[in-house]
Amino acid sequence: MKITLVRSLARSAMFELSNNTCYRAPAPYTVLLDGAEVLQGDTNVFSLFSLEPDRAYELAVTIGGETETLRFTTAKESFFVDASRYGLVADGETDNTAQLQAALSTCPAGGTVYVPAGTYRTQSLFLQSNTTLYLEKGCTLLGGTDRKKYPILPGVLPCCDEKTEHYLATWEGNPLDSFAALINIINAENVAITGEGTIDANAQNGDWYQNPKKKNIAWRPRLFFTSNAKDVVLHGVLVCNSYSWTIHPTYSENVDILNIRIRNSSHSPNTDGIDPEGCKNVNIIGNHVHVGDDCIALKSGKLFMGMKLHIPCENVVIRNCCLSRGHGGLVIGSEMSGGVKNVVVTQCLMDHTDRGLRVKTRRGRGKYAIIDGLVFRNVIMDGVFTPFVINMFYFCDPDGRSDYVQTHEALPVDEMTPKLGSLEMENITATDAQYAGCWFSGLPEQPIDRVSMRNVNISFAENAKPGQAAMMCGADASCKVGIHAENVRKIELHNVKITGYEGECLQLTNVGSFEED
Known part of the structure; x- marks a missing residue:
């Protein structure tokens, strides 16, 4: 047995057992960190959280009577930004969008925005370069249900030269005006979202599933969206009840989607799990996906x-x-x-x-x-x-049953x-x-x-x-x-x-x- 460090962040890390089994480990195992037992697992991928930045650790995994060890060091962190200091209200009802966005926008480069346990109602959030969002265990970012409170991302942005166009929002492969996702990473790099918390779009309690193929103000949002981003990590969290496609990176490079869980109702419309579109260098490792598409x-x-x-x-x-x-x-x-x-x-x-x-x-x-x-x-x-x-x-598509598409001549x-x-x-x-x-x-x-x-x-x-x-x-x-x-x-x-x-x-x-x- 061999243990591989897949990714180490400032306060979390993900590991993989090297073997030939599919998803499940050959046998249950025990994980020790610096000599103390921290978890028992049965899958080939596992993660550790609540680690200290820039610290060396010794990991030991015991499986089938054999023990393998691995030394690793967490990433550095410049600043720790506790979002609760920005006036968050964890009652699941109060709108925390401005407070959460303020924490994300003012975090210095290399810093971590920490959201403690509690349920925080929010609309669209936008992350900036060189920052990490850490969701503590018991933390839930809960999507608001009023579509009018979500910003609209234009499908096409014209250039001042009147020739060039920039394509931003997409809907099913075309540049069309869409509501911003709950979590957005746009024109940014070196961004991570990690932790044991939950990102719940709460779509089933809004009108997102009513006439889902019809545009209503704008097209439905995604739960997580990137555009023109680079070096993005989504790790550990539970994401659920998406409005449409759940994880949707577009025209981005070096995207790691690691050890997350996706839960959407099997009856929810077009709620794909992970949909990289026009992306380069994508790692999708250790995820459990249960969706309606x-x-x-x-x-x-x-x-x-x-x-x-x-x-x-x-x-x-x-x-x-x-x-x-x-x-x-x-x-x-x-x-x-x-x-x-x-x-x-x-x-x-x-x-x-x-x-x-x-x-x-x-x-x-x-x-x-x-x-x-x-x-x-x-x-x-x-x-x-x-x-x-x-x-x-x-x-x-509308012409999908036409002779042009369907003829076998x-x-x-x-x-x-x-x-x-x-x-x-x-x-x-x-x-x-x-x-x-x-x-x-x-x-x-x-x-x-x-x-x-x-x-x-x-x-x-x-x-x-x-x-x-x-x-x-x-x-x-x-x-x-x-x-x-x-x-x-x-x-x-x-x-x-x-x-x-x-x-x-x-x-x-x-x-x-x-x-x-």
Whole structure:
């Protein structure tokens, strides 16, 4: 066993056990800090809080009779800013927005804004560079329910040269006026949010879920939003009851989302868990996500943003996460007109999500809408209806069911045509599947380049019920389909076992090269 320090902040730190298990540790363990027991755990990732800045510690983890030690030092801190000194009222009713914002805005560089235990009602807050927000255990930032008290972020900011534009707020991949998030990091760098507290958007007690696809003054806010940010850490906290997408970093670099918990009602509309959009160098490690839509969705804007900026979402690591009950475990798209590349998913547990790995795109996403370099390794799926879906006929948007999007006749490859490159799946176990084991649908004019599966075991539930594996026209309800593949240049199956299927295991149409052993 080896212990790795993933991230050390001034008052908290996160660690990871190095092994091959998915999310859960091989056995329960005990953690000692400087000789004193501080926690007992059973997951591969754990965190420590209430540490002292700029101090050396010795960590010891005992698991299965073996003990491993690690020395680490917390980061320095210039100033400690107790937000309660700014006049906070912890009754859950009084509006604390101005007081919290004052603490955040006056914190000197390198300082920590500390919010003690209590429930603090607030609207949108904006963090500045080189600061940390620490939420103490028992602290809750509770979102206000009146949308008129939330500021509106413009989708487009014009430049004085009357040519250049800056894109700020987004809604489902387009630059559209939206309410500011509860927590915002915009044009800032070296910012951290950490602690054992809670950020509760409280959306269920407002009107955010009424006519959710209709603009009401502005589009719905996110719970956590970044734009043009760099070196951002979100660590440890519980976030819940989001207005729409929960964690939404956009066009930012070096974003670490570490050991947080996300809880949204399974009935809440479009409350995705973690949606990096057009971001570079993203680490999503040790998180437990339970939401009403996709658990993790990688995006890069719709056609306008993709063609204008062509900034991909790239260099993403997703590891030791538990993804529960959402529509998809890891989803790519459908707003991915800037492309998605170099994504590695390992040691994740997907628990009763509708789909496991879900790639969704369509004609009209554009020539920069390229997905390539996806590696999906060491993953367990339990009760996932369809473990693998790659769908290039996704019927989203007002024209999603049009002949242009849905025809299976080859159309000319042009600047509107998306492309799927190499996708590798290895060491996957999926039990109690229902609709299909794999559903791969490429475009006839632009087939999926290559799908490689190695050491994959898929079994179906005995009482499986039919359903639509892929959201596309013509894909009627199916049940216990082994592998459905159309328009794929190359499929490689090495030690792939599918049990409990009905009918022909392999349903292949226009597959150029097929290897199986």
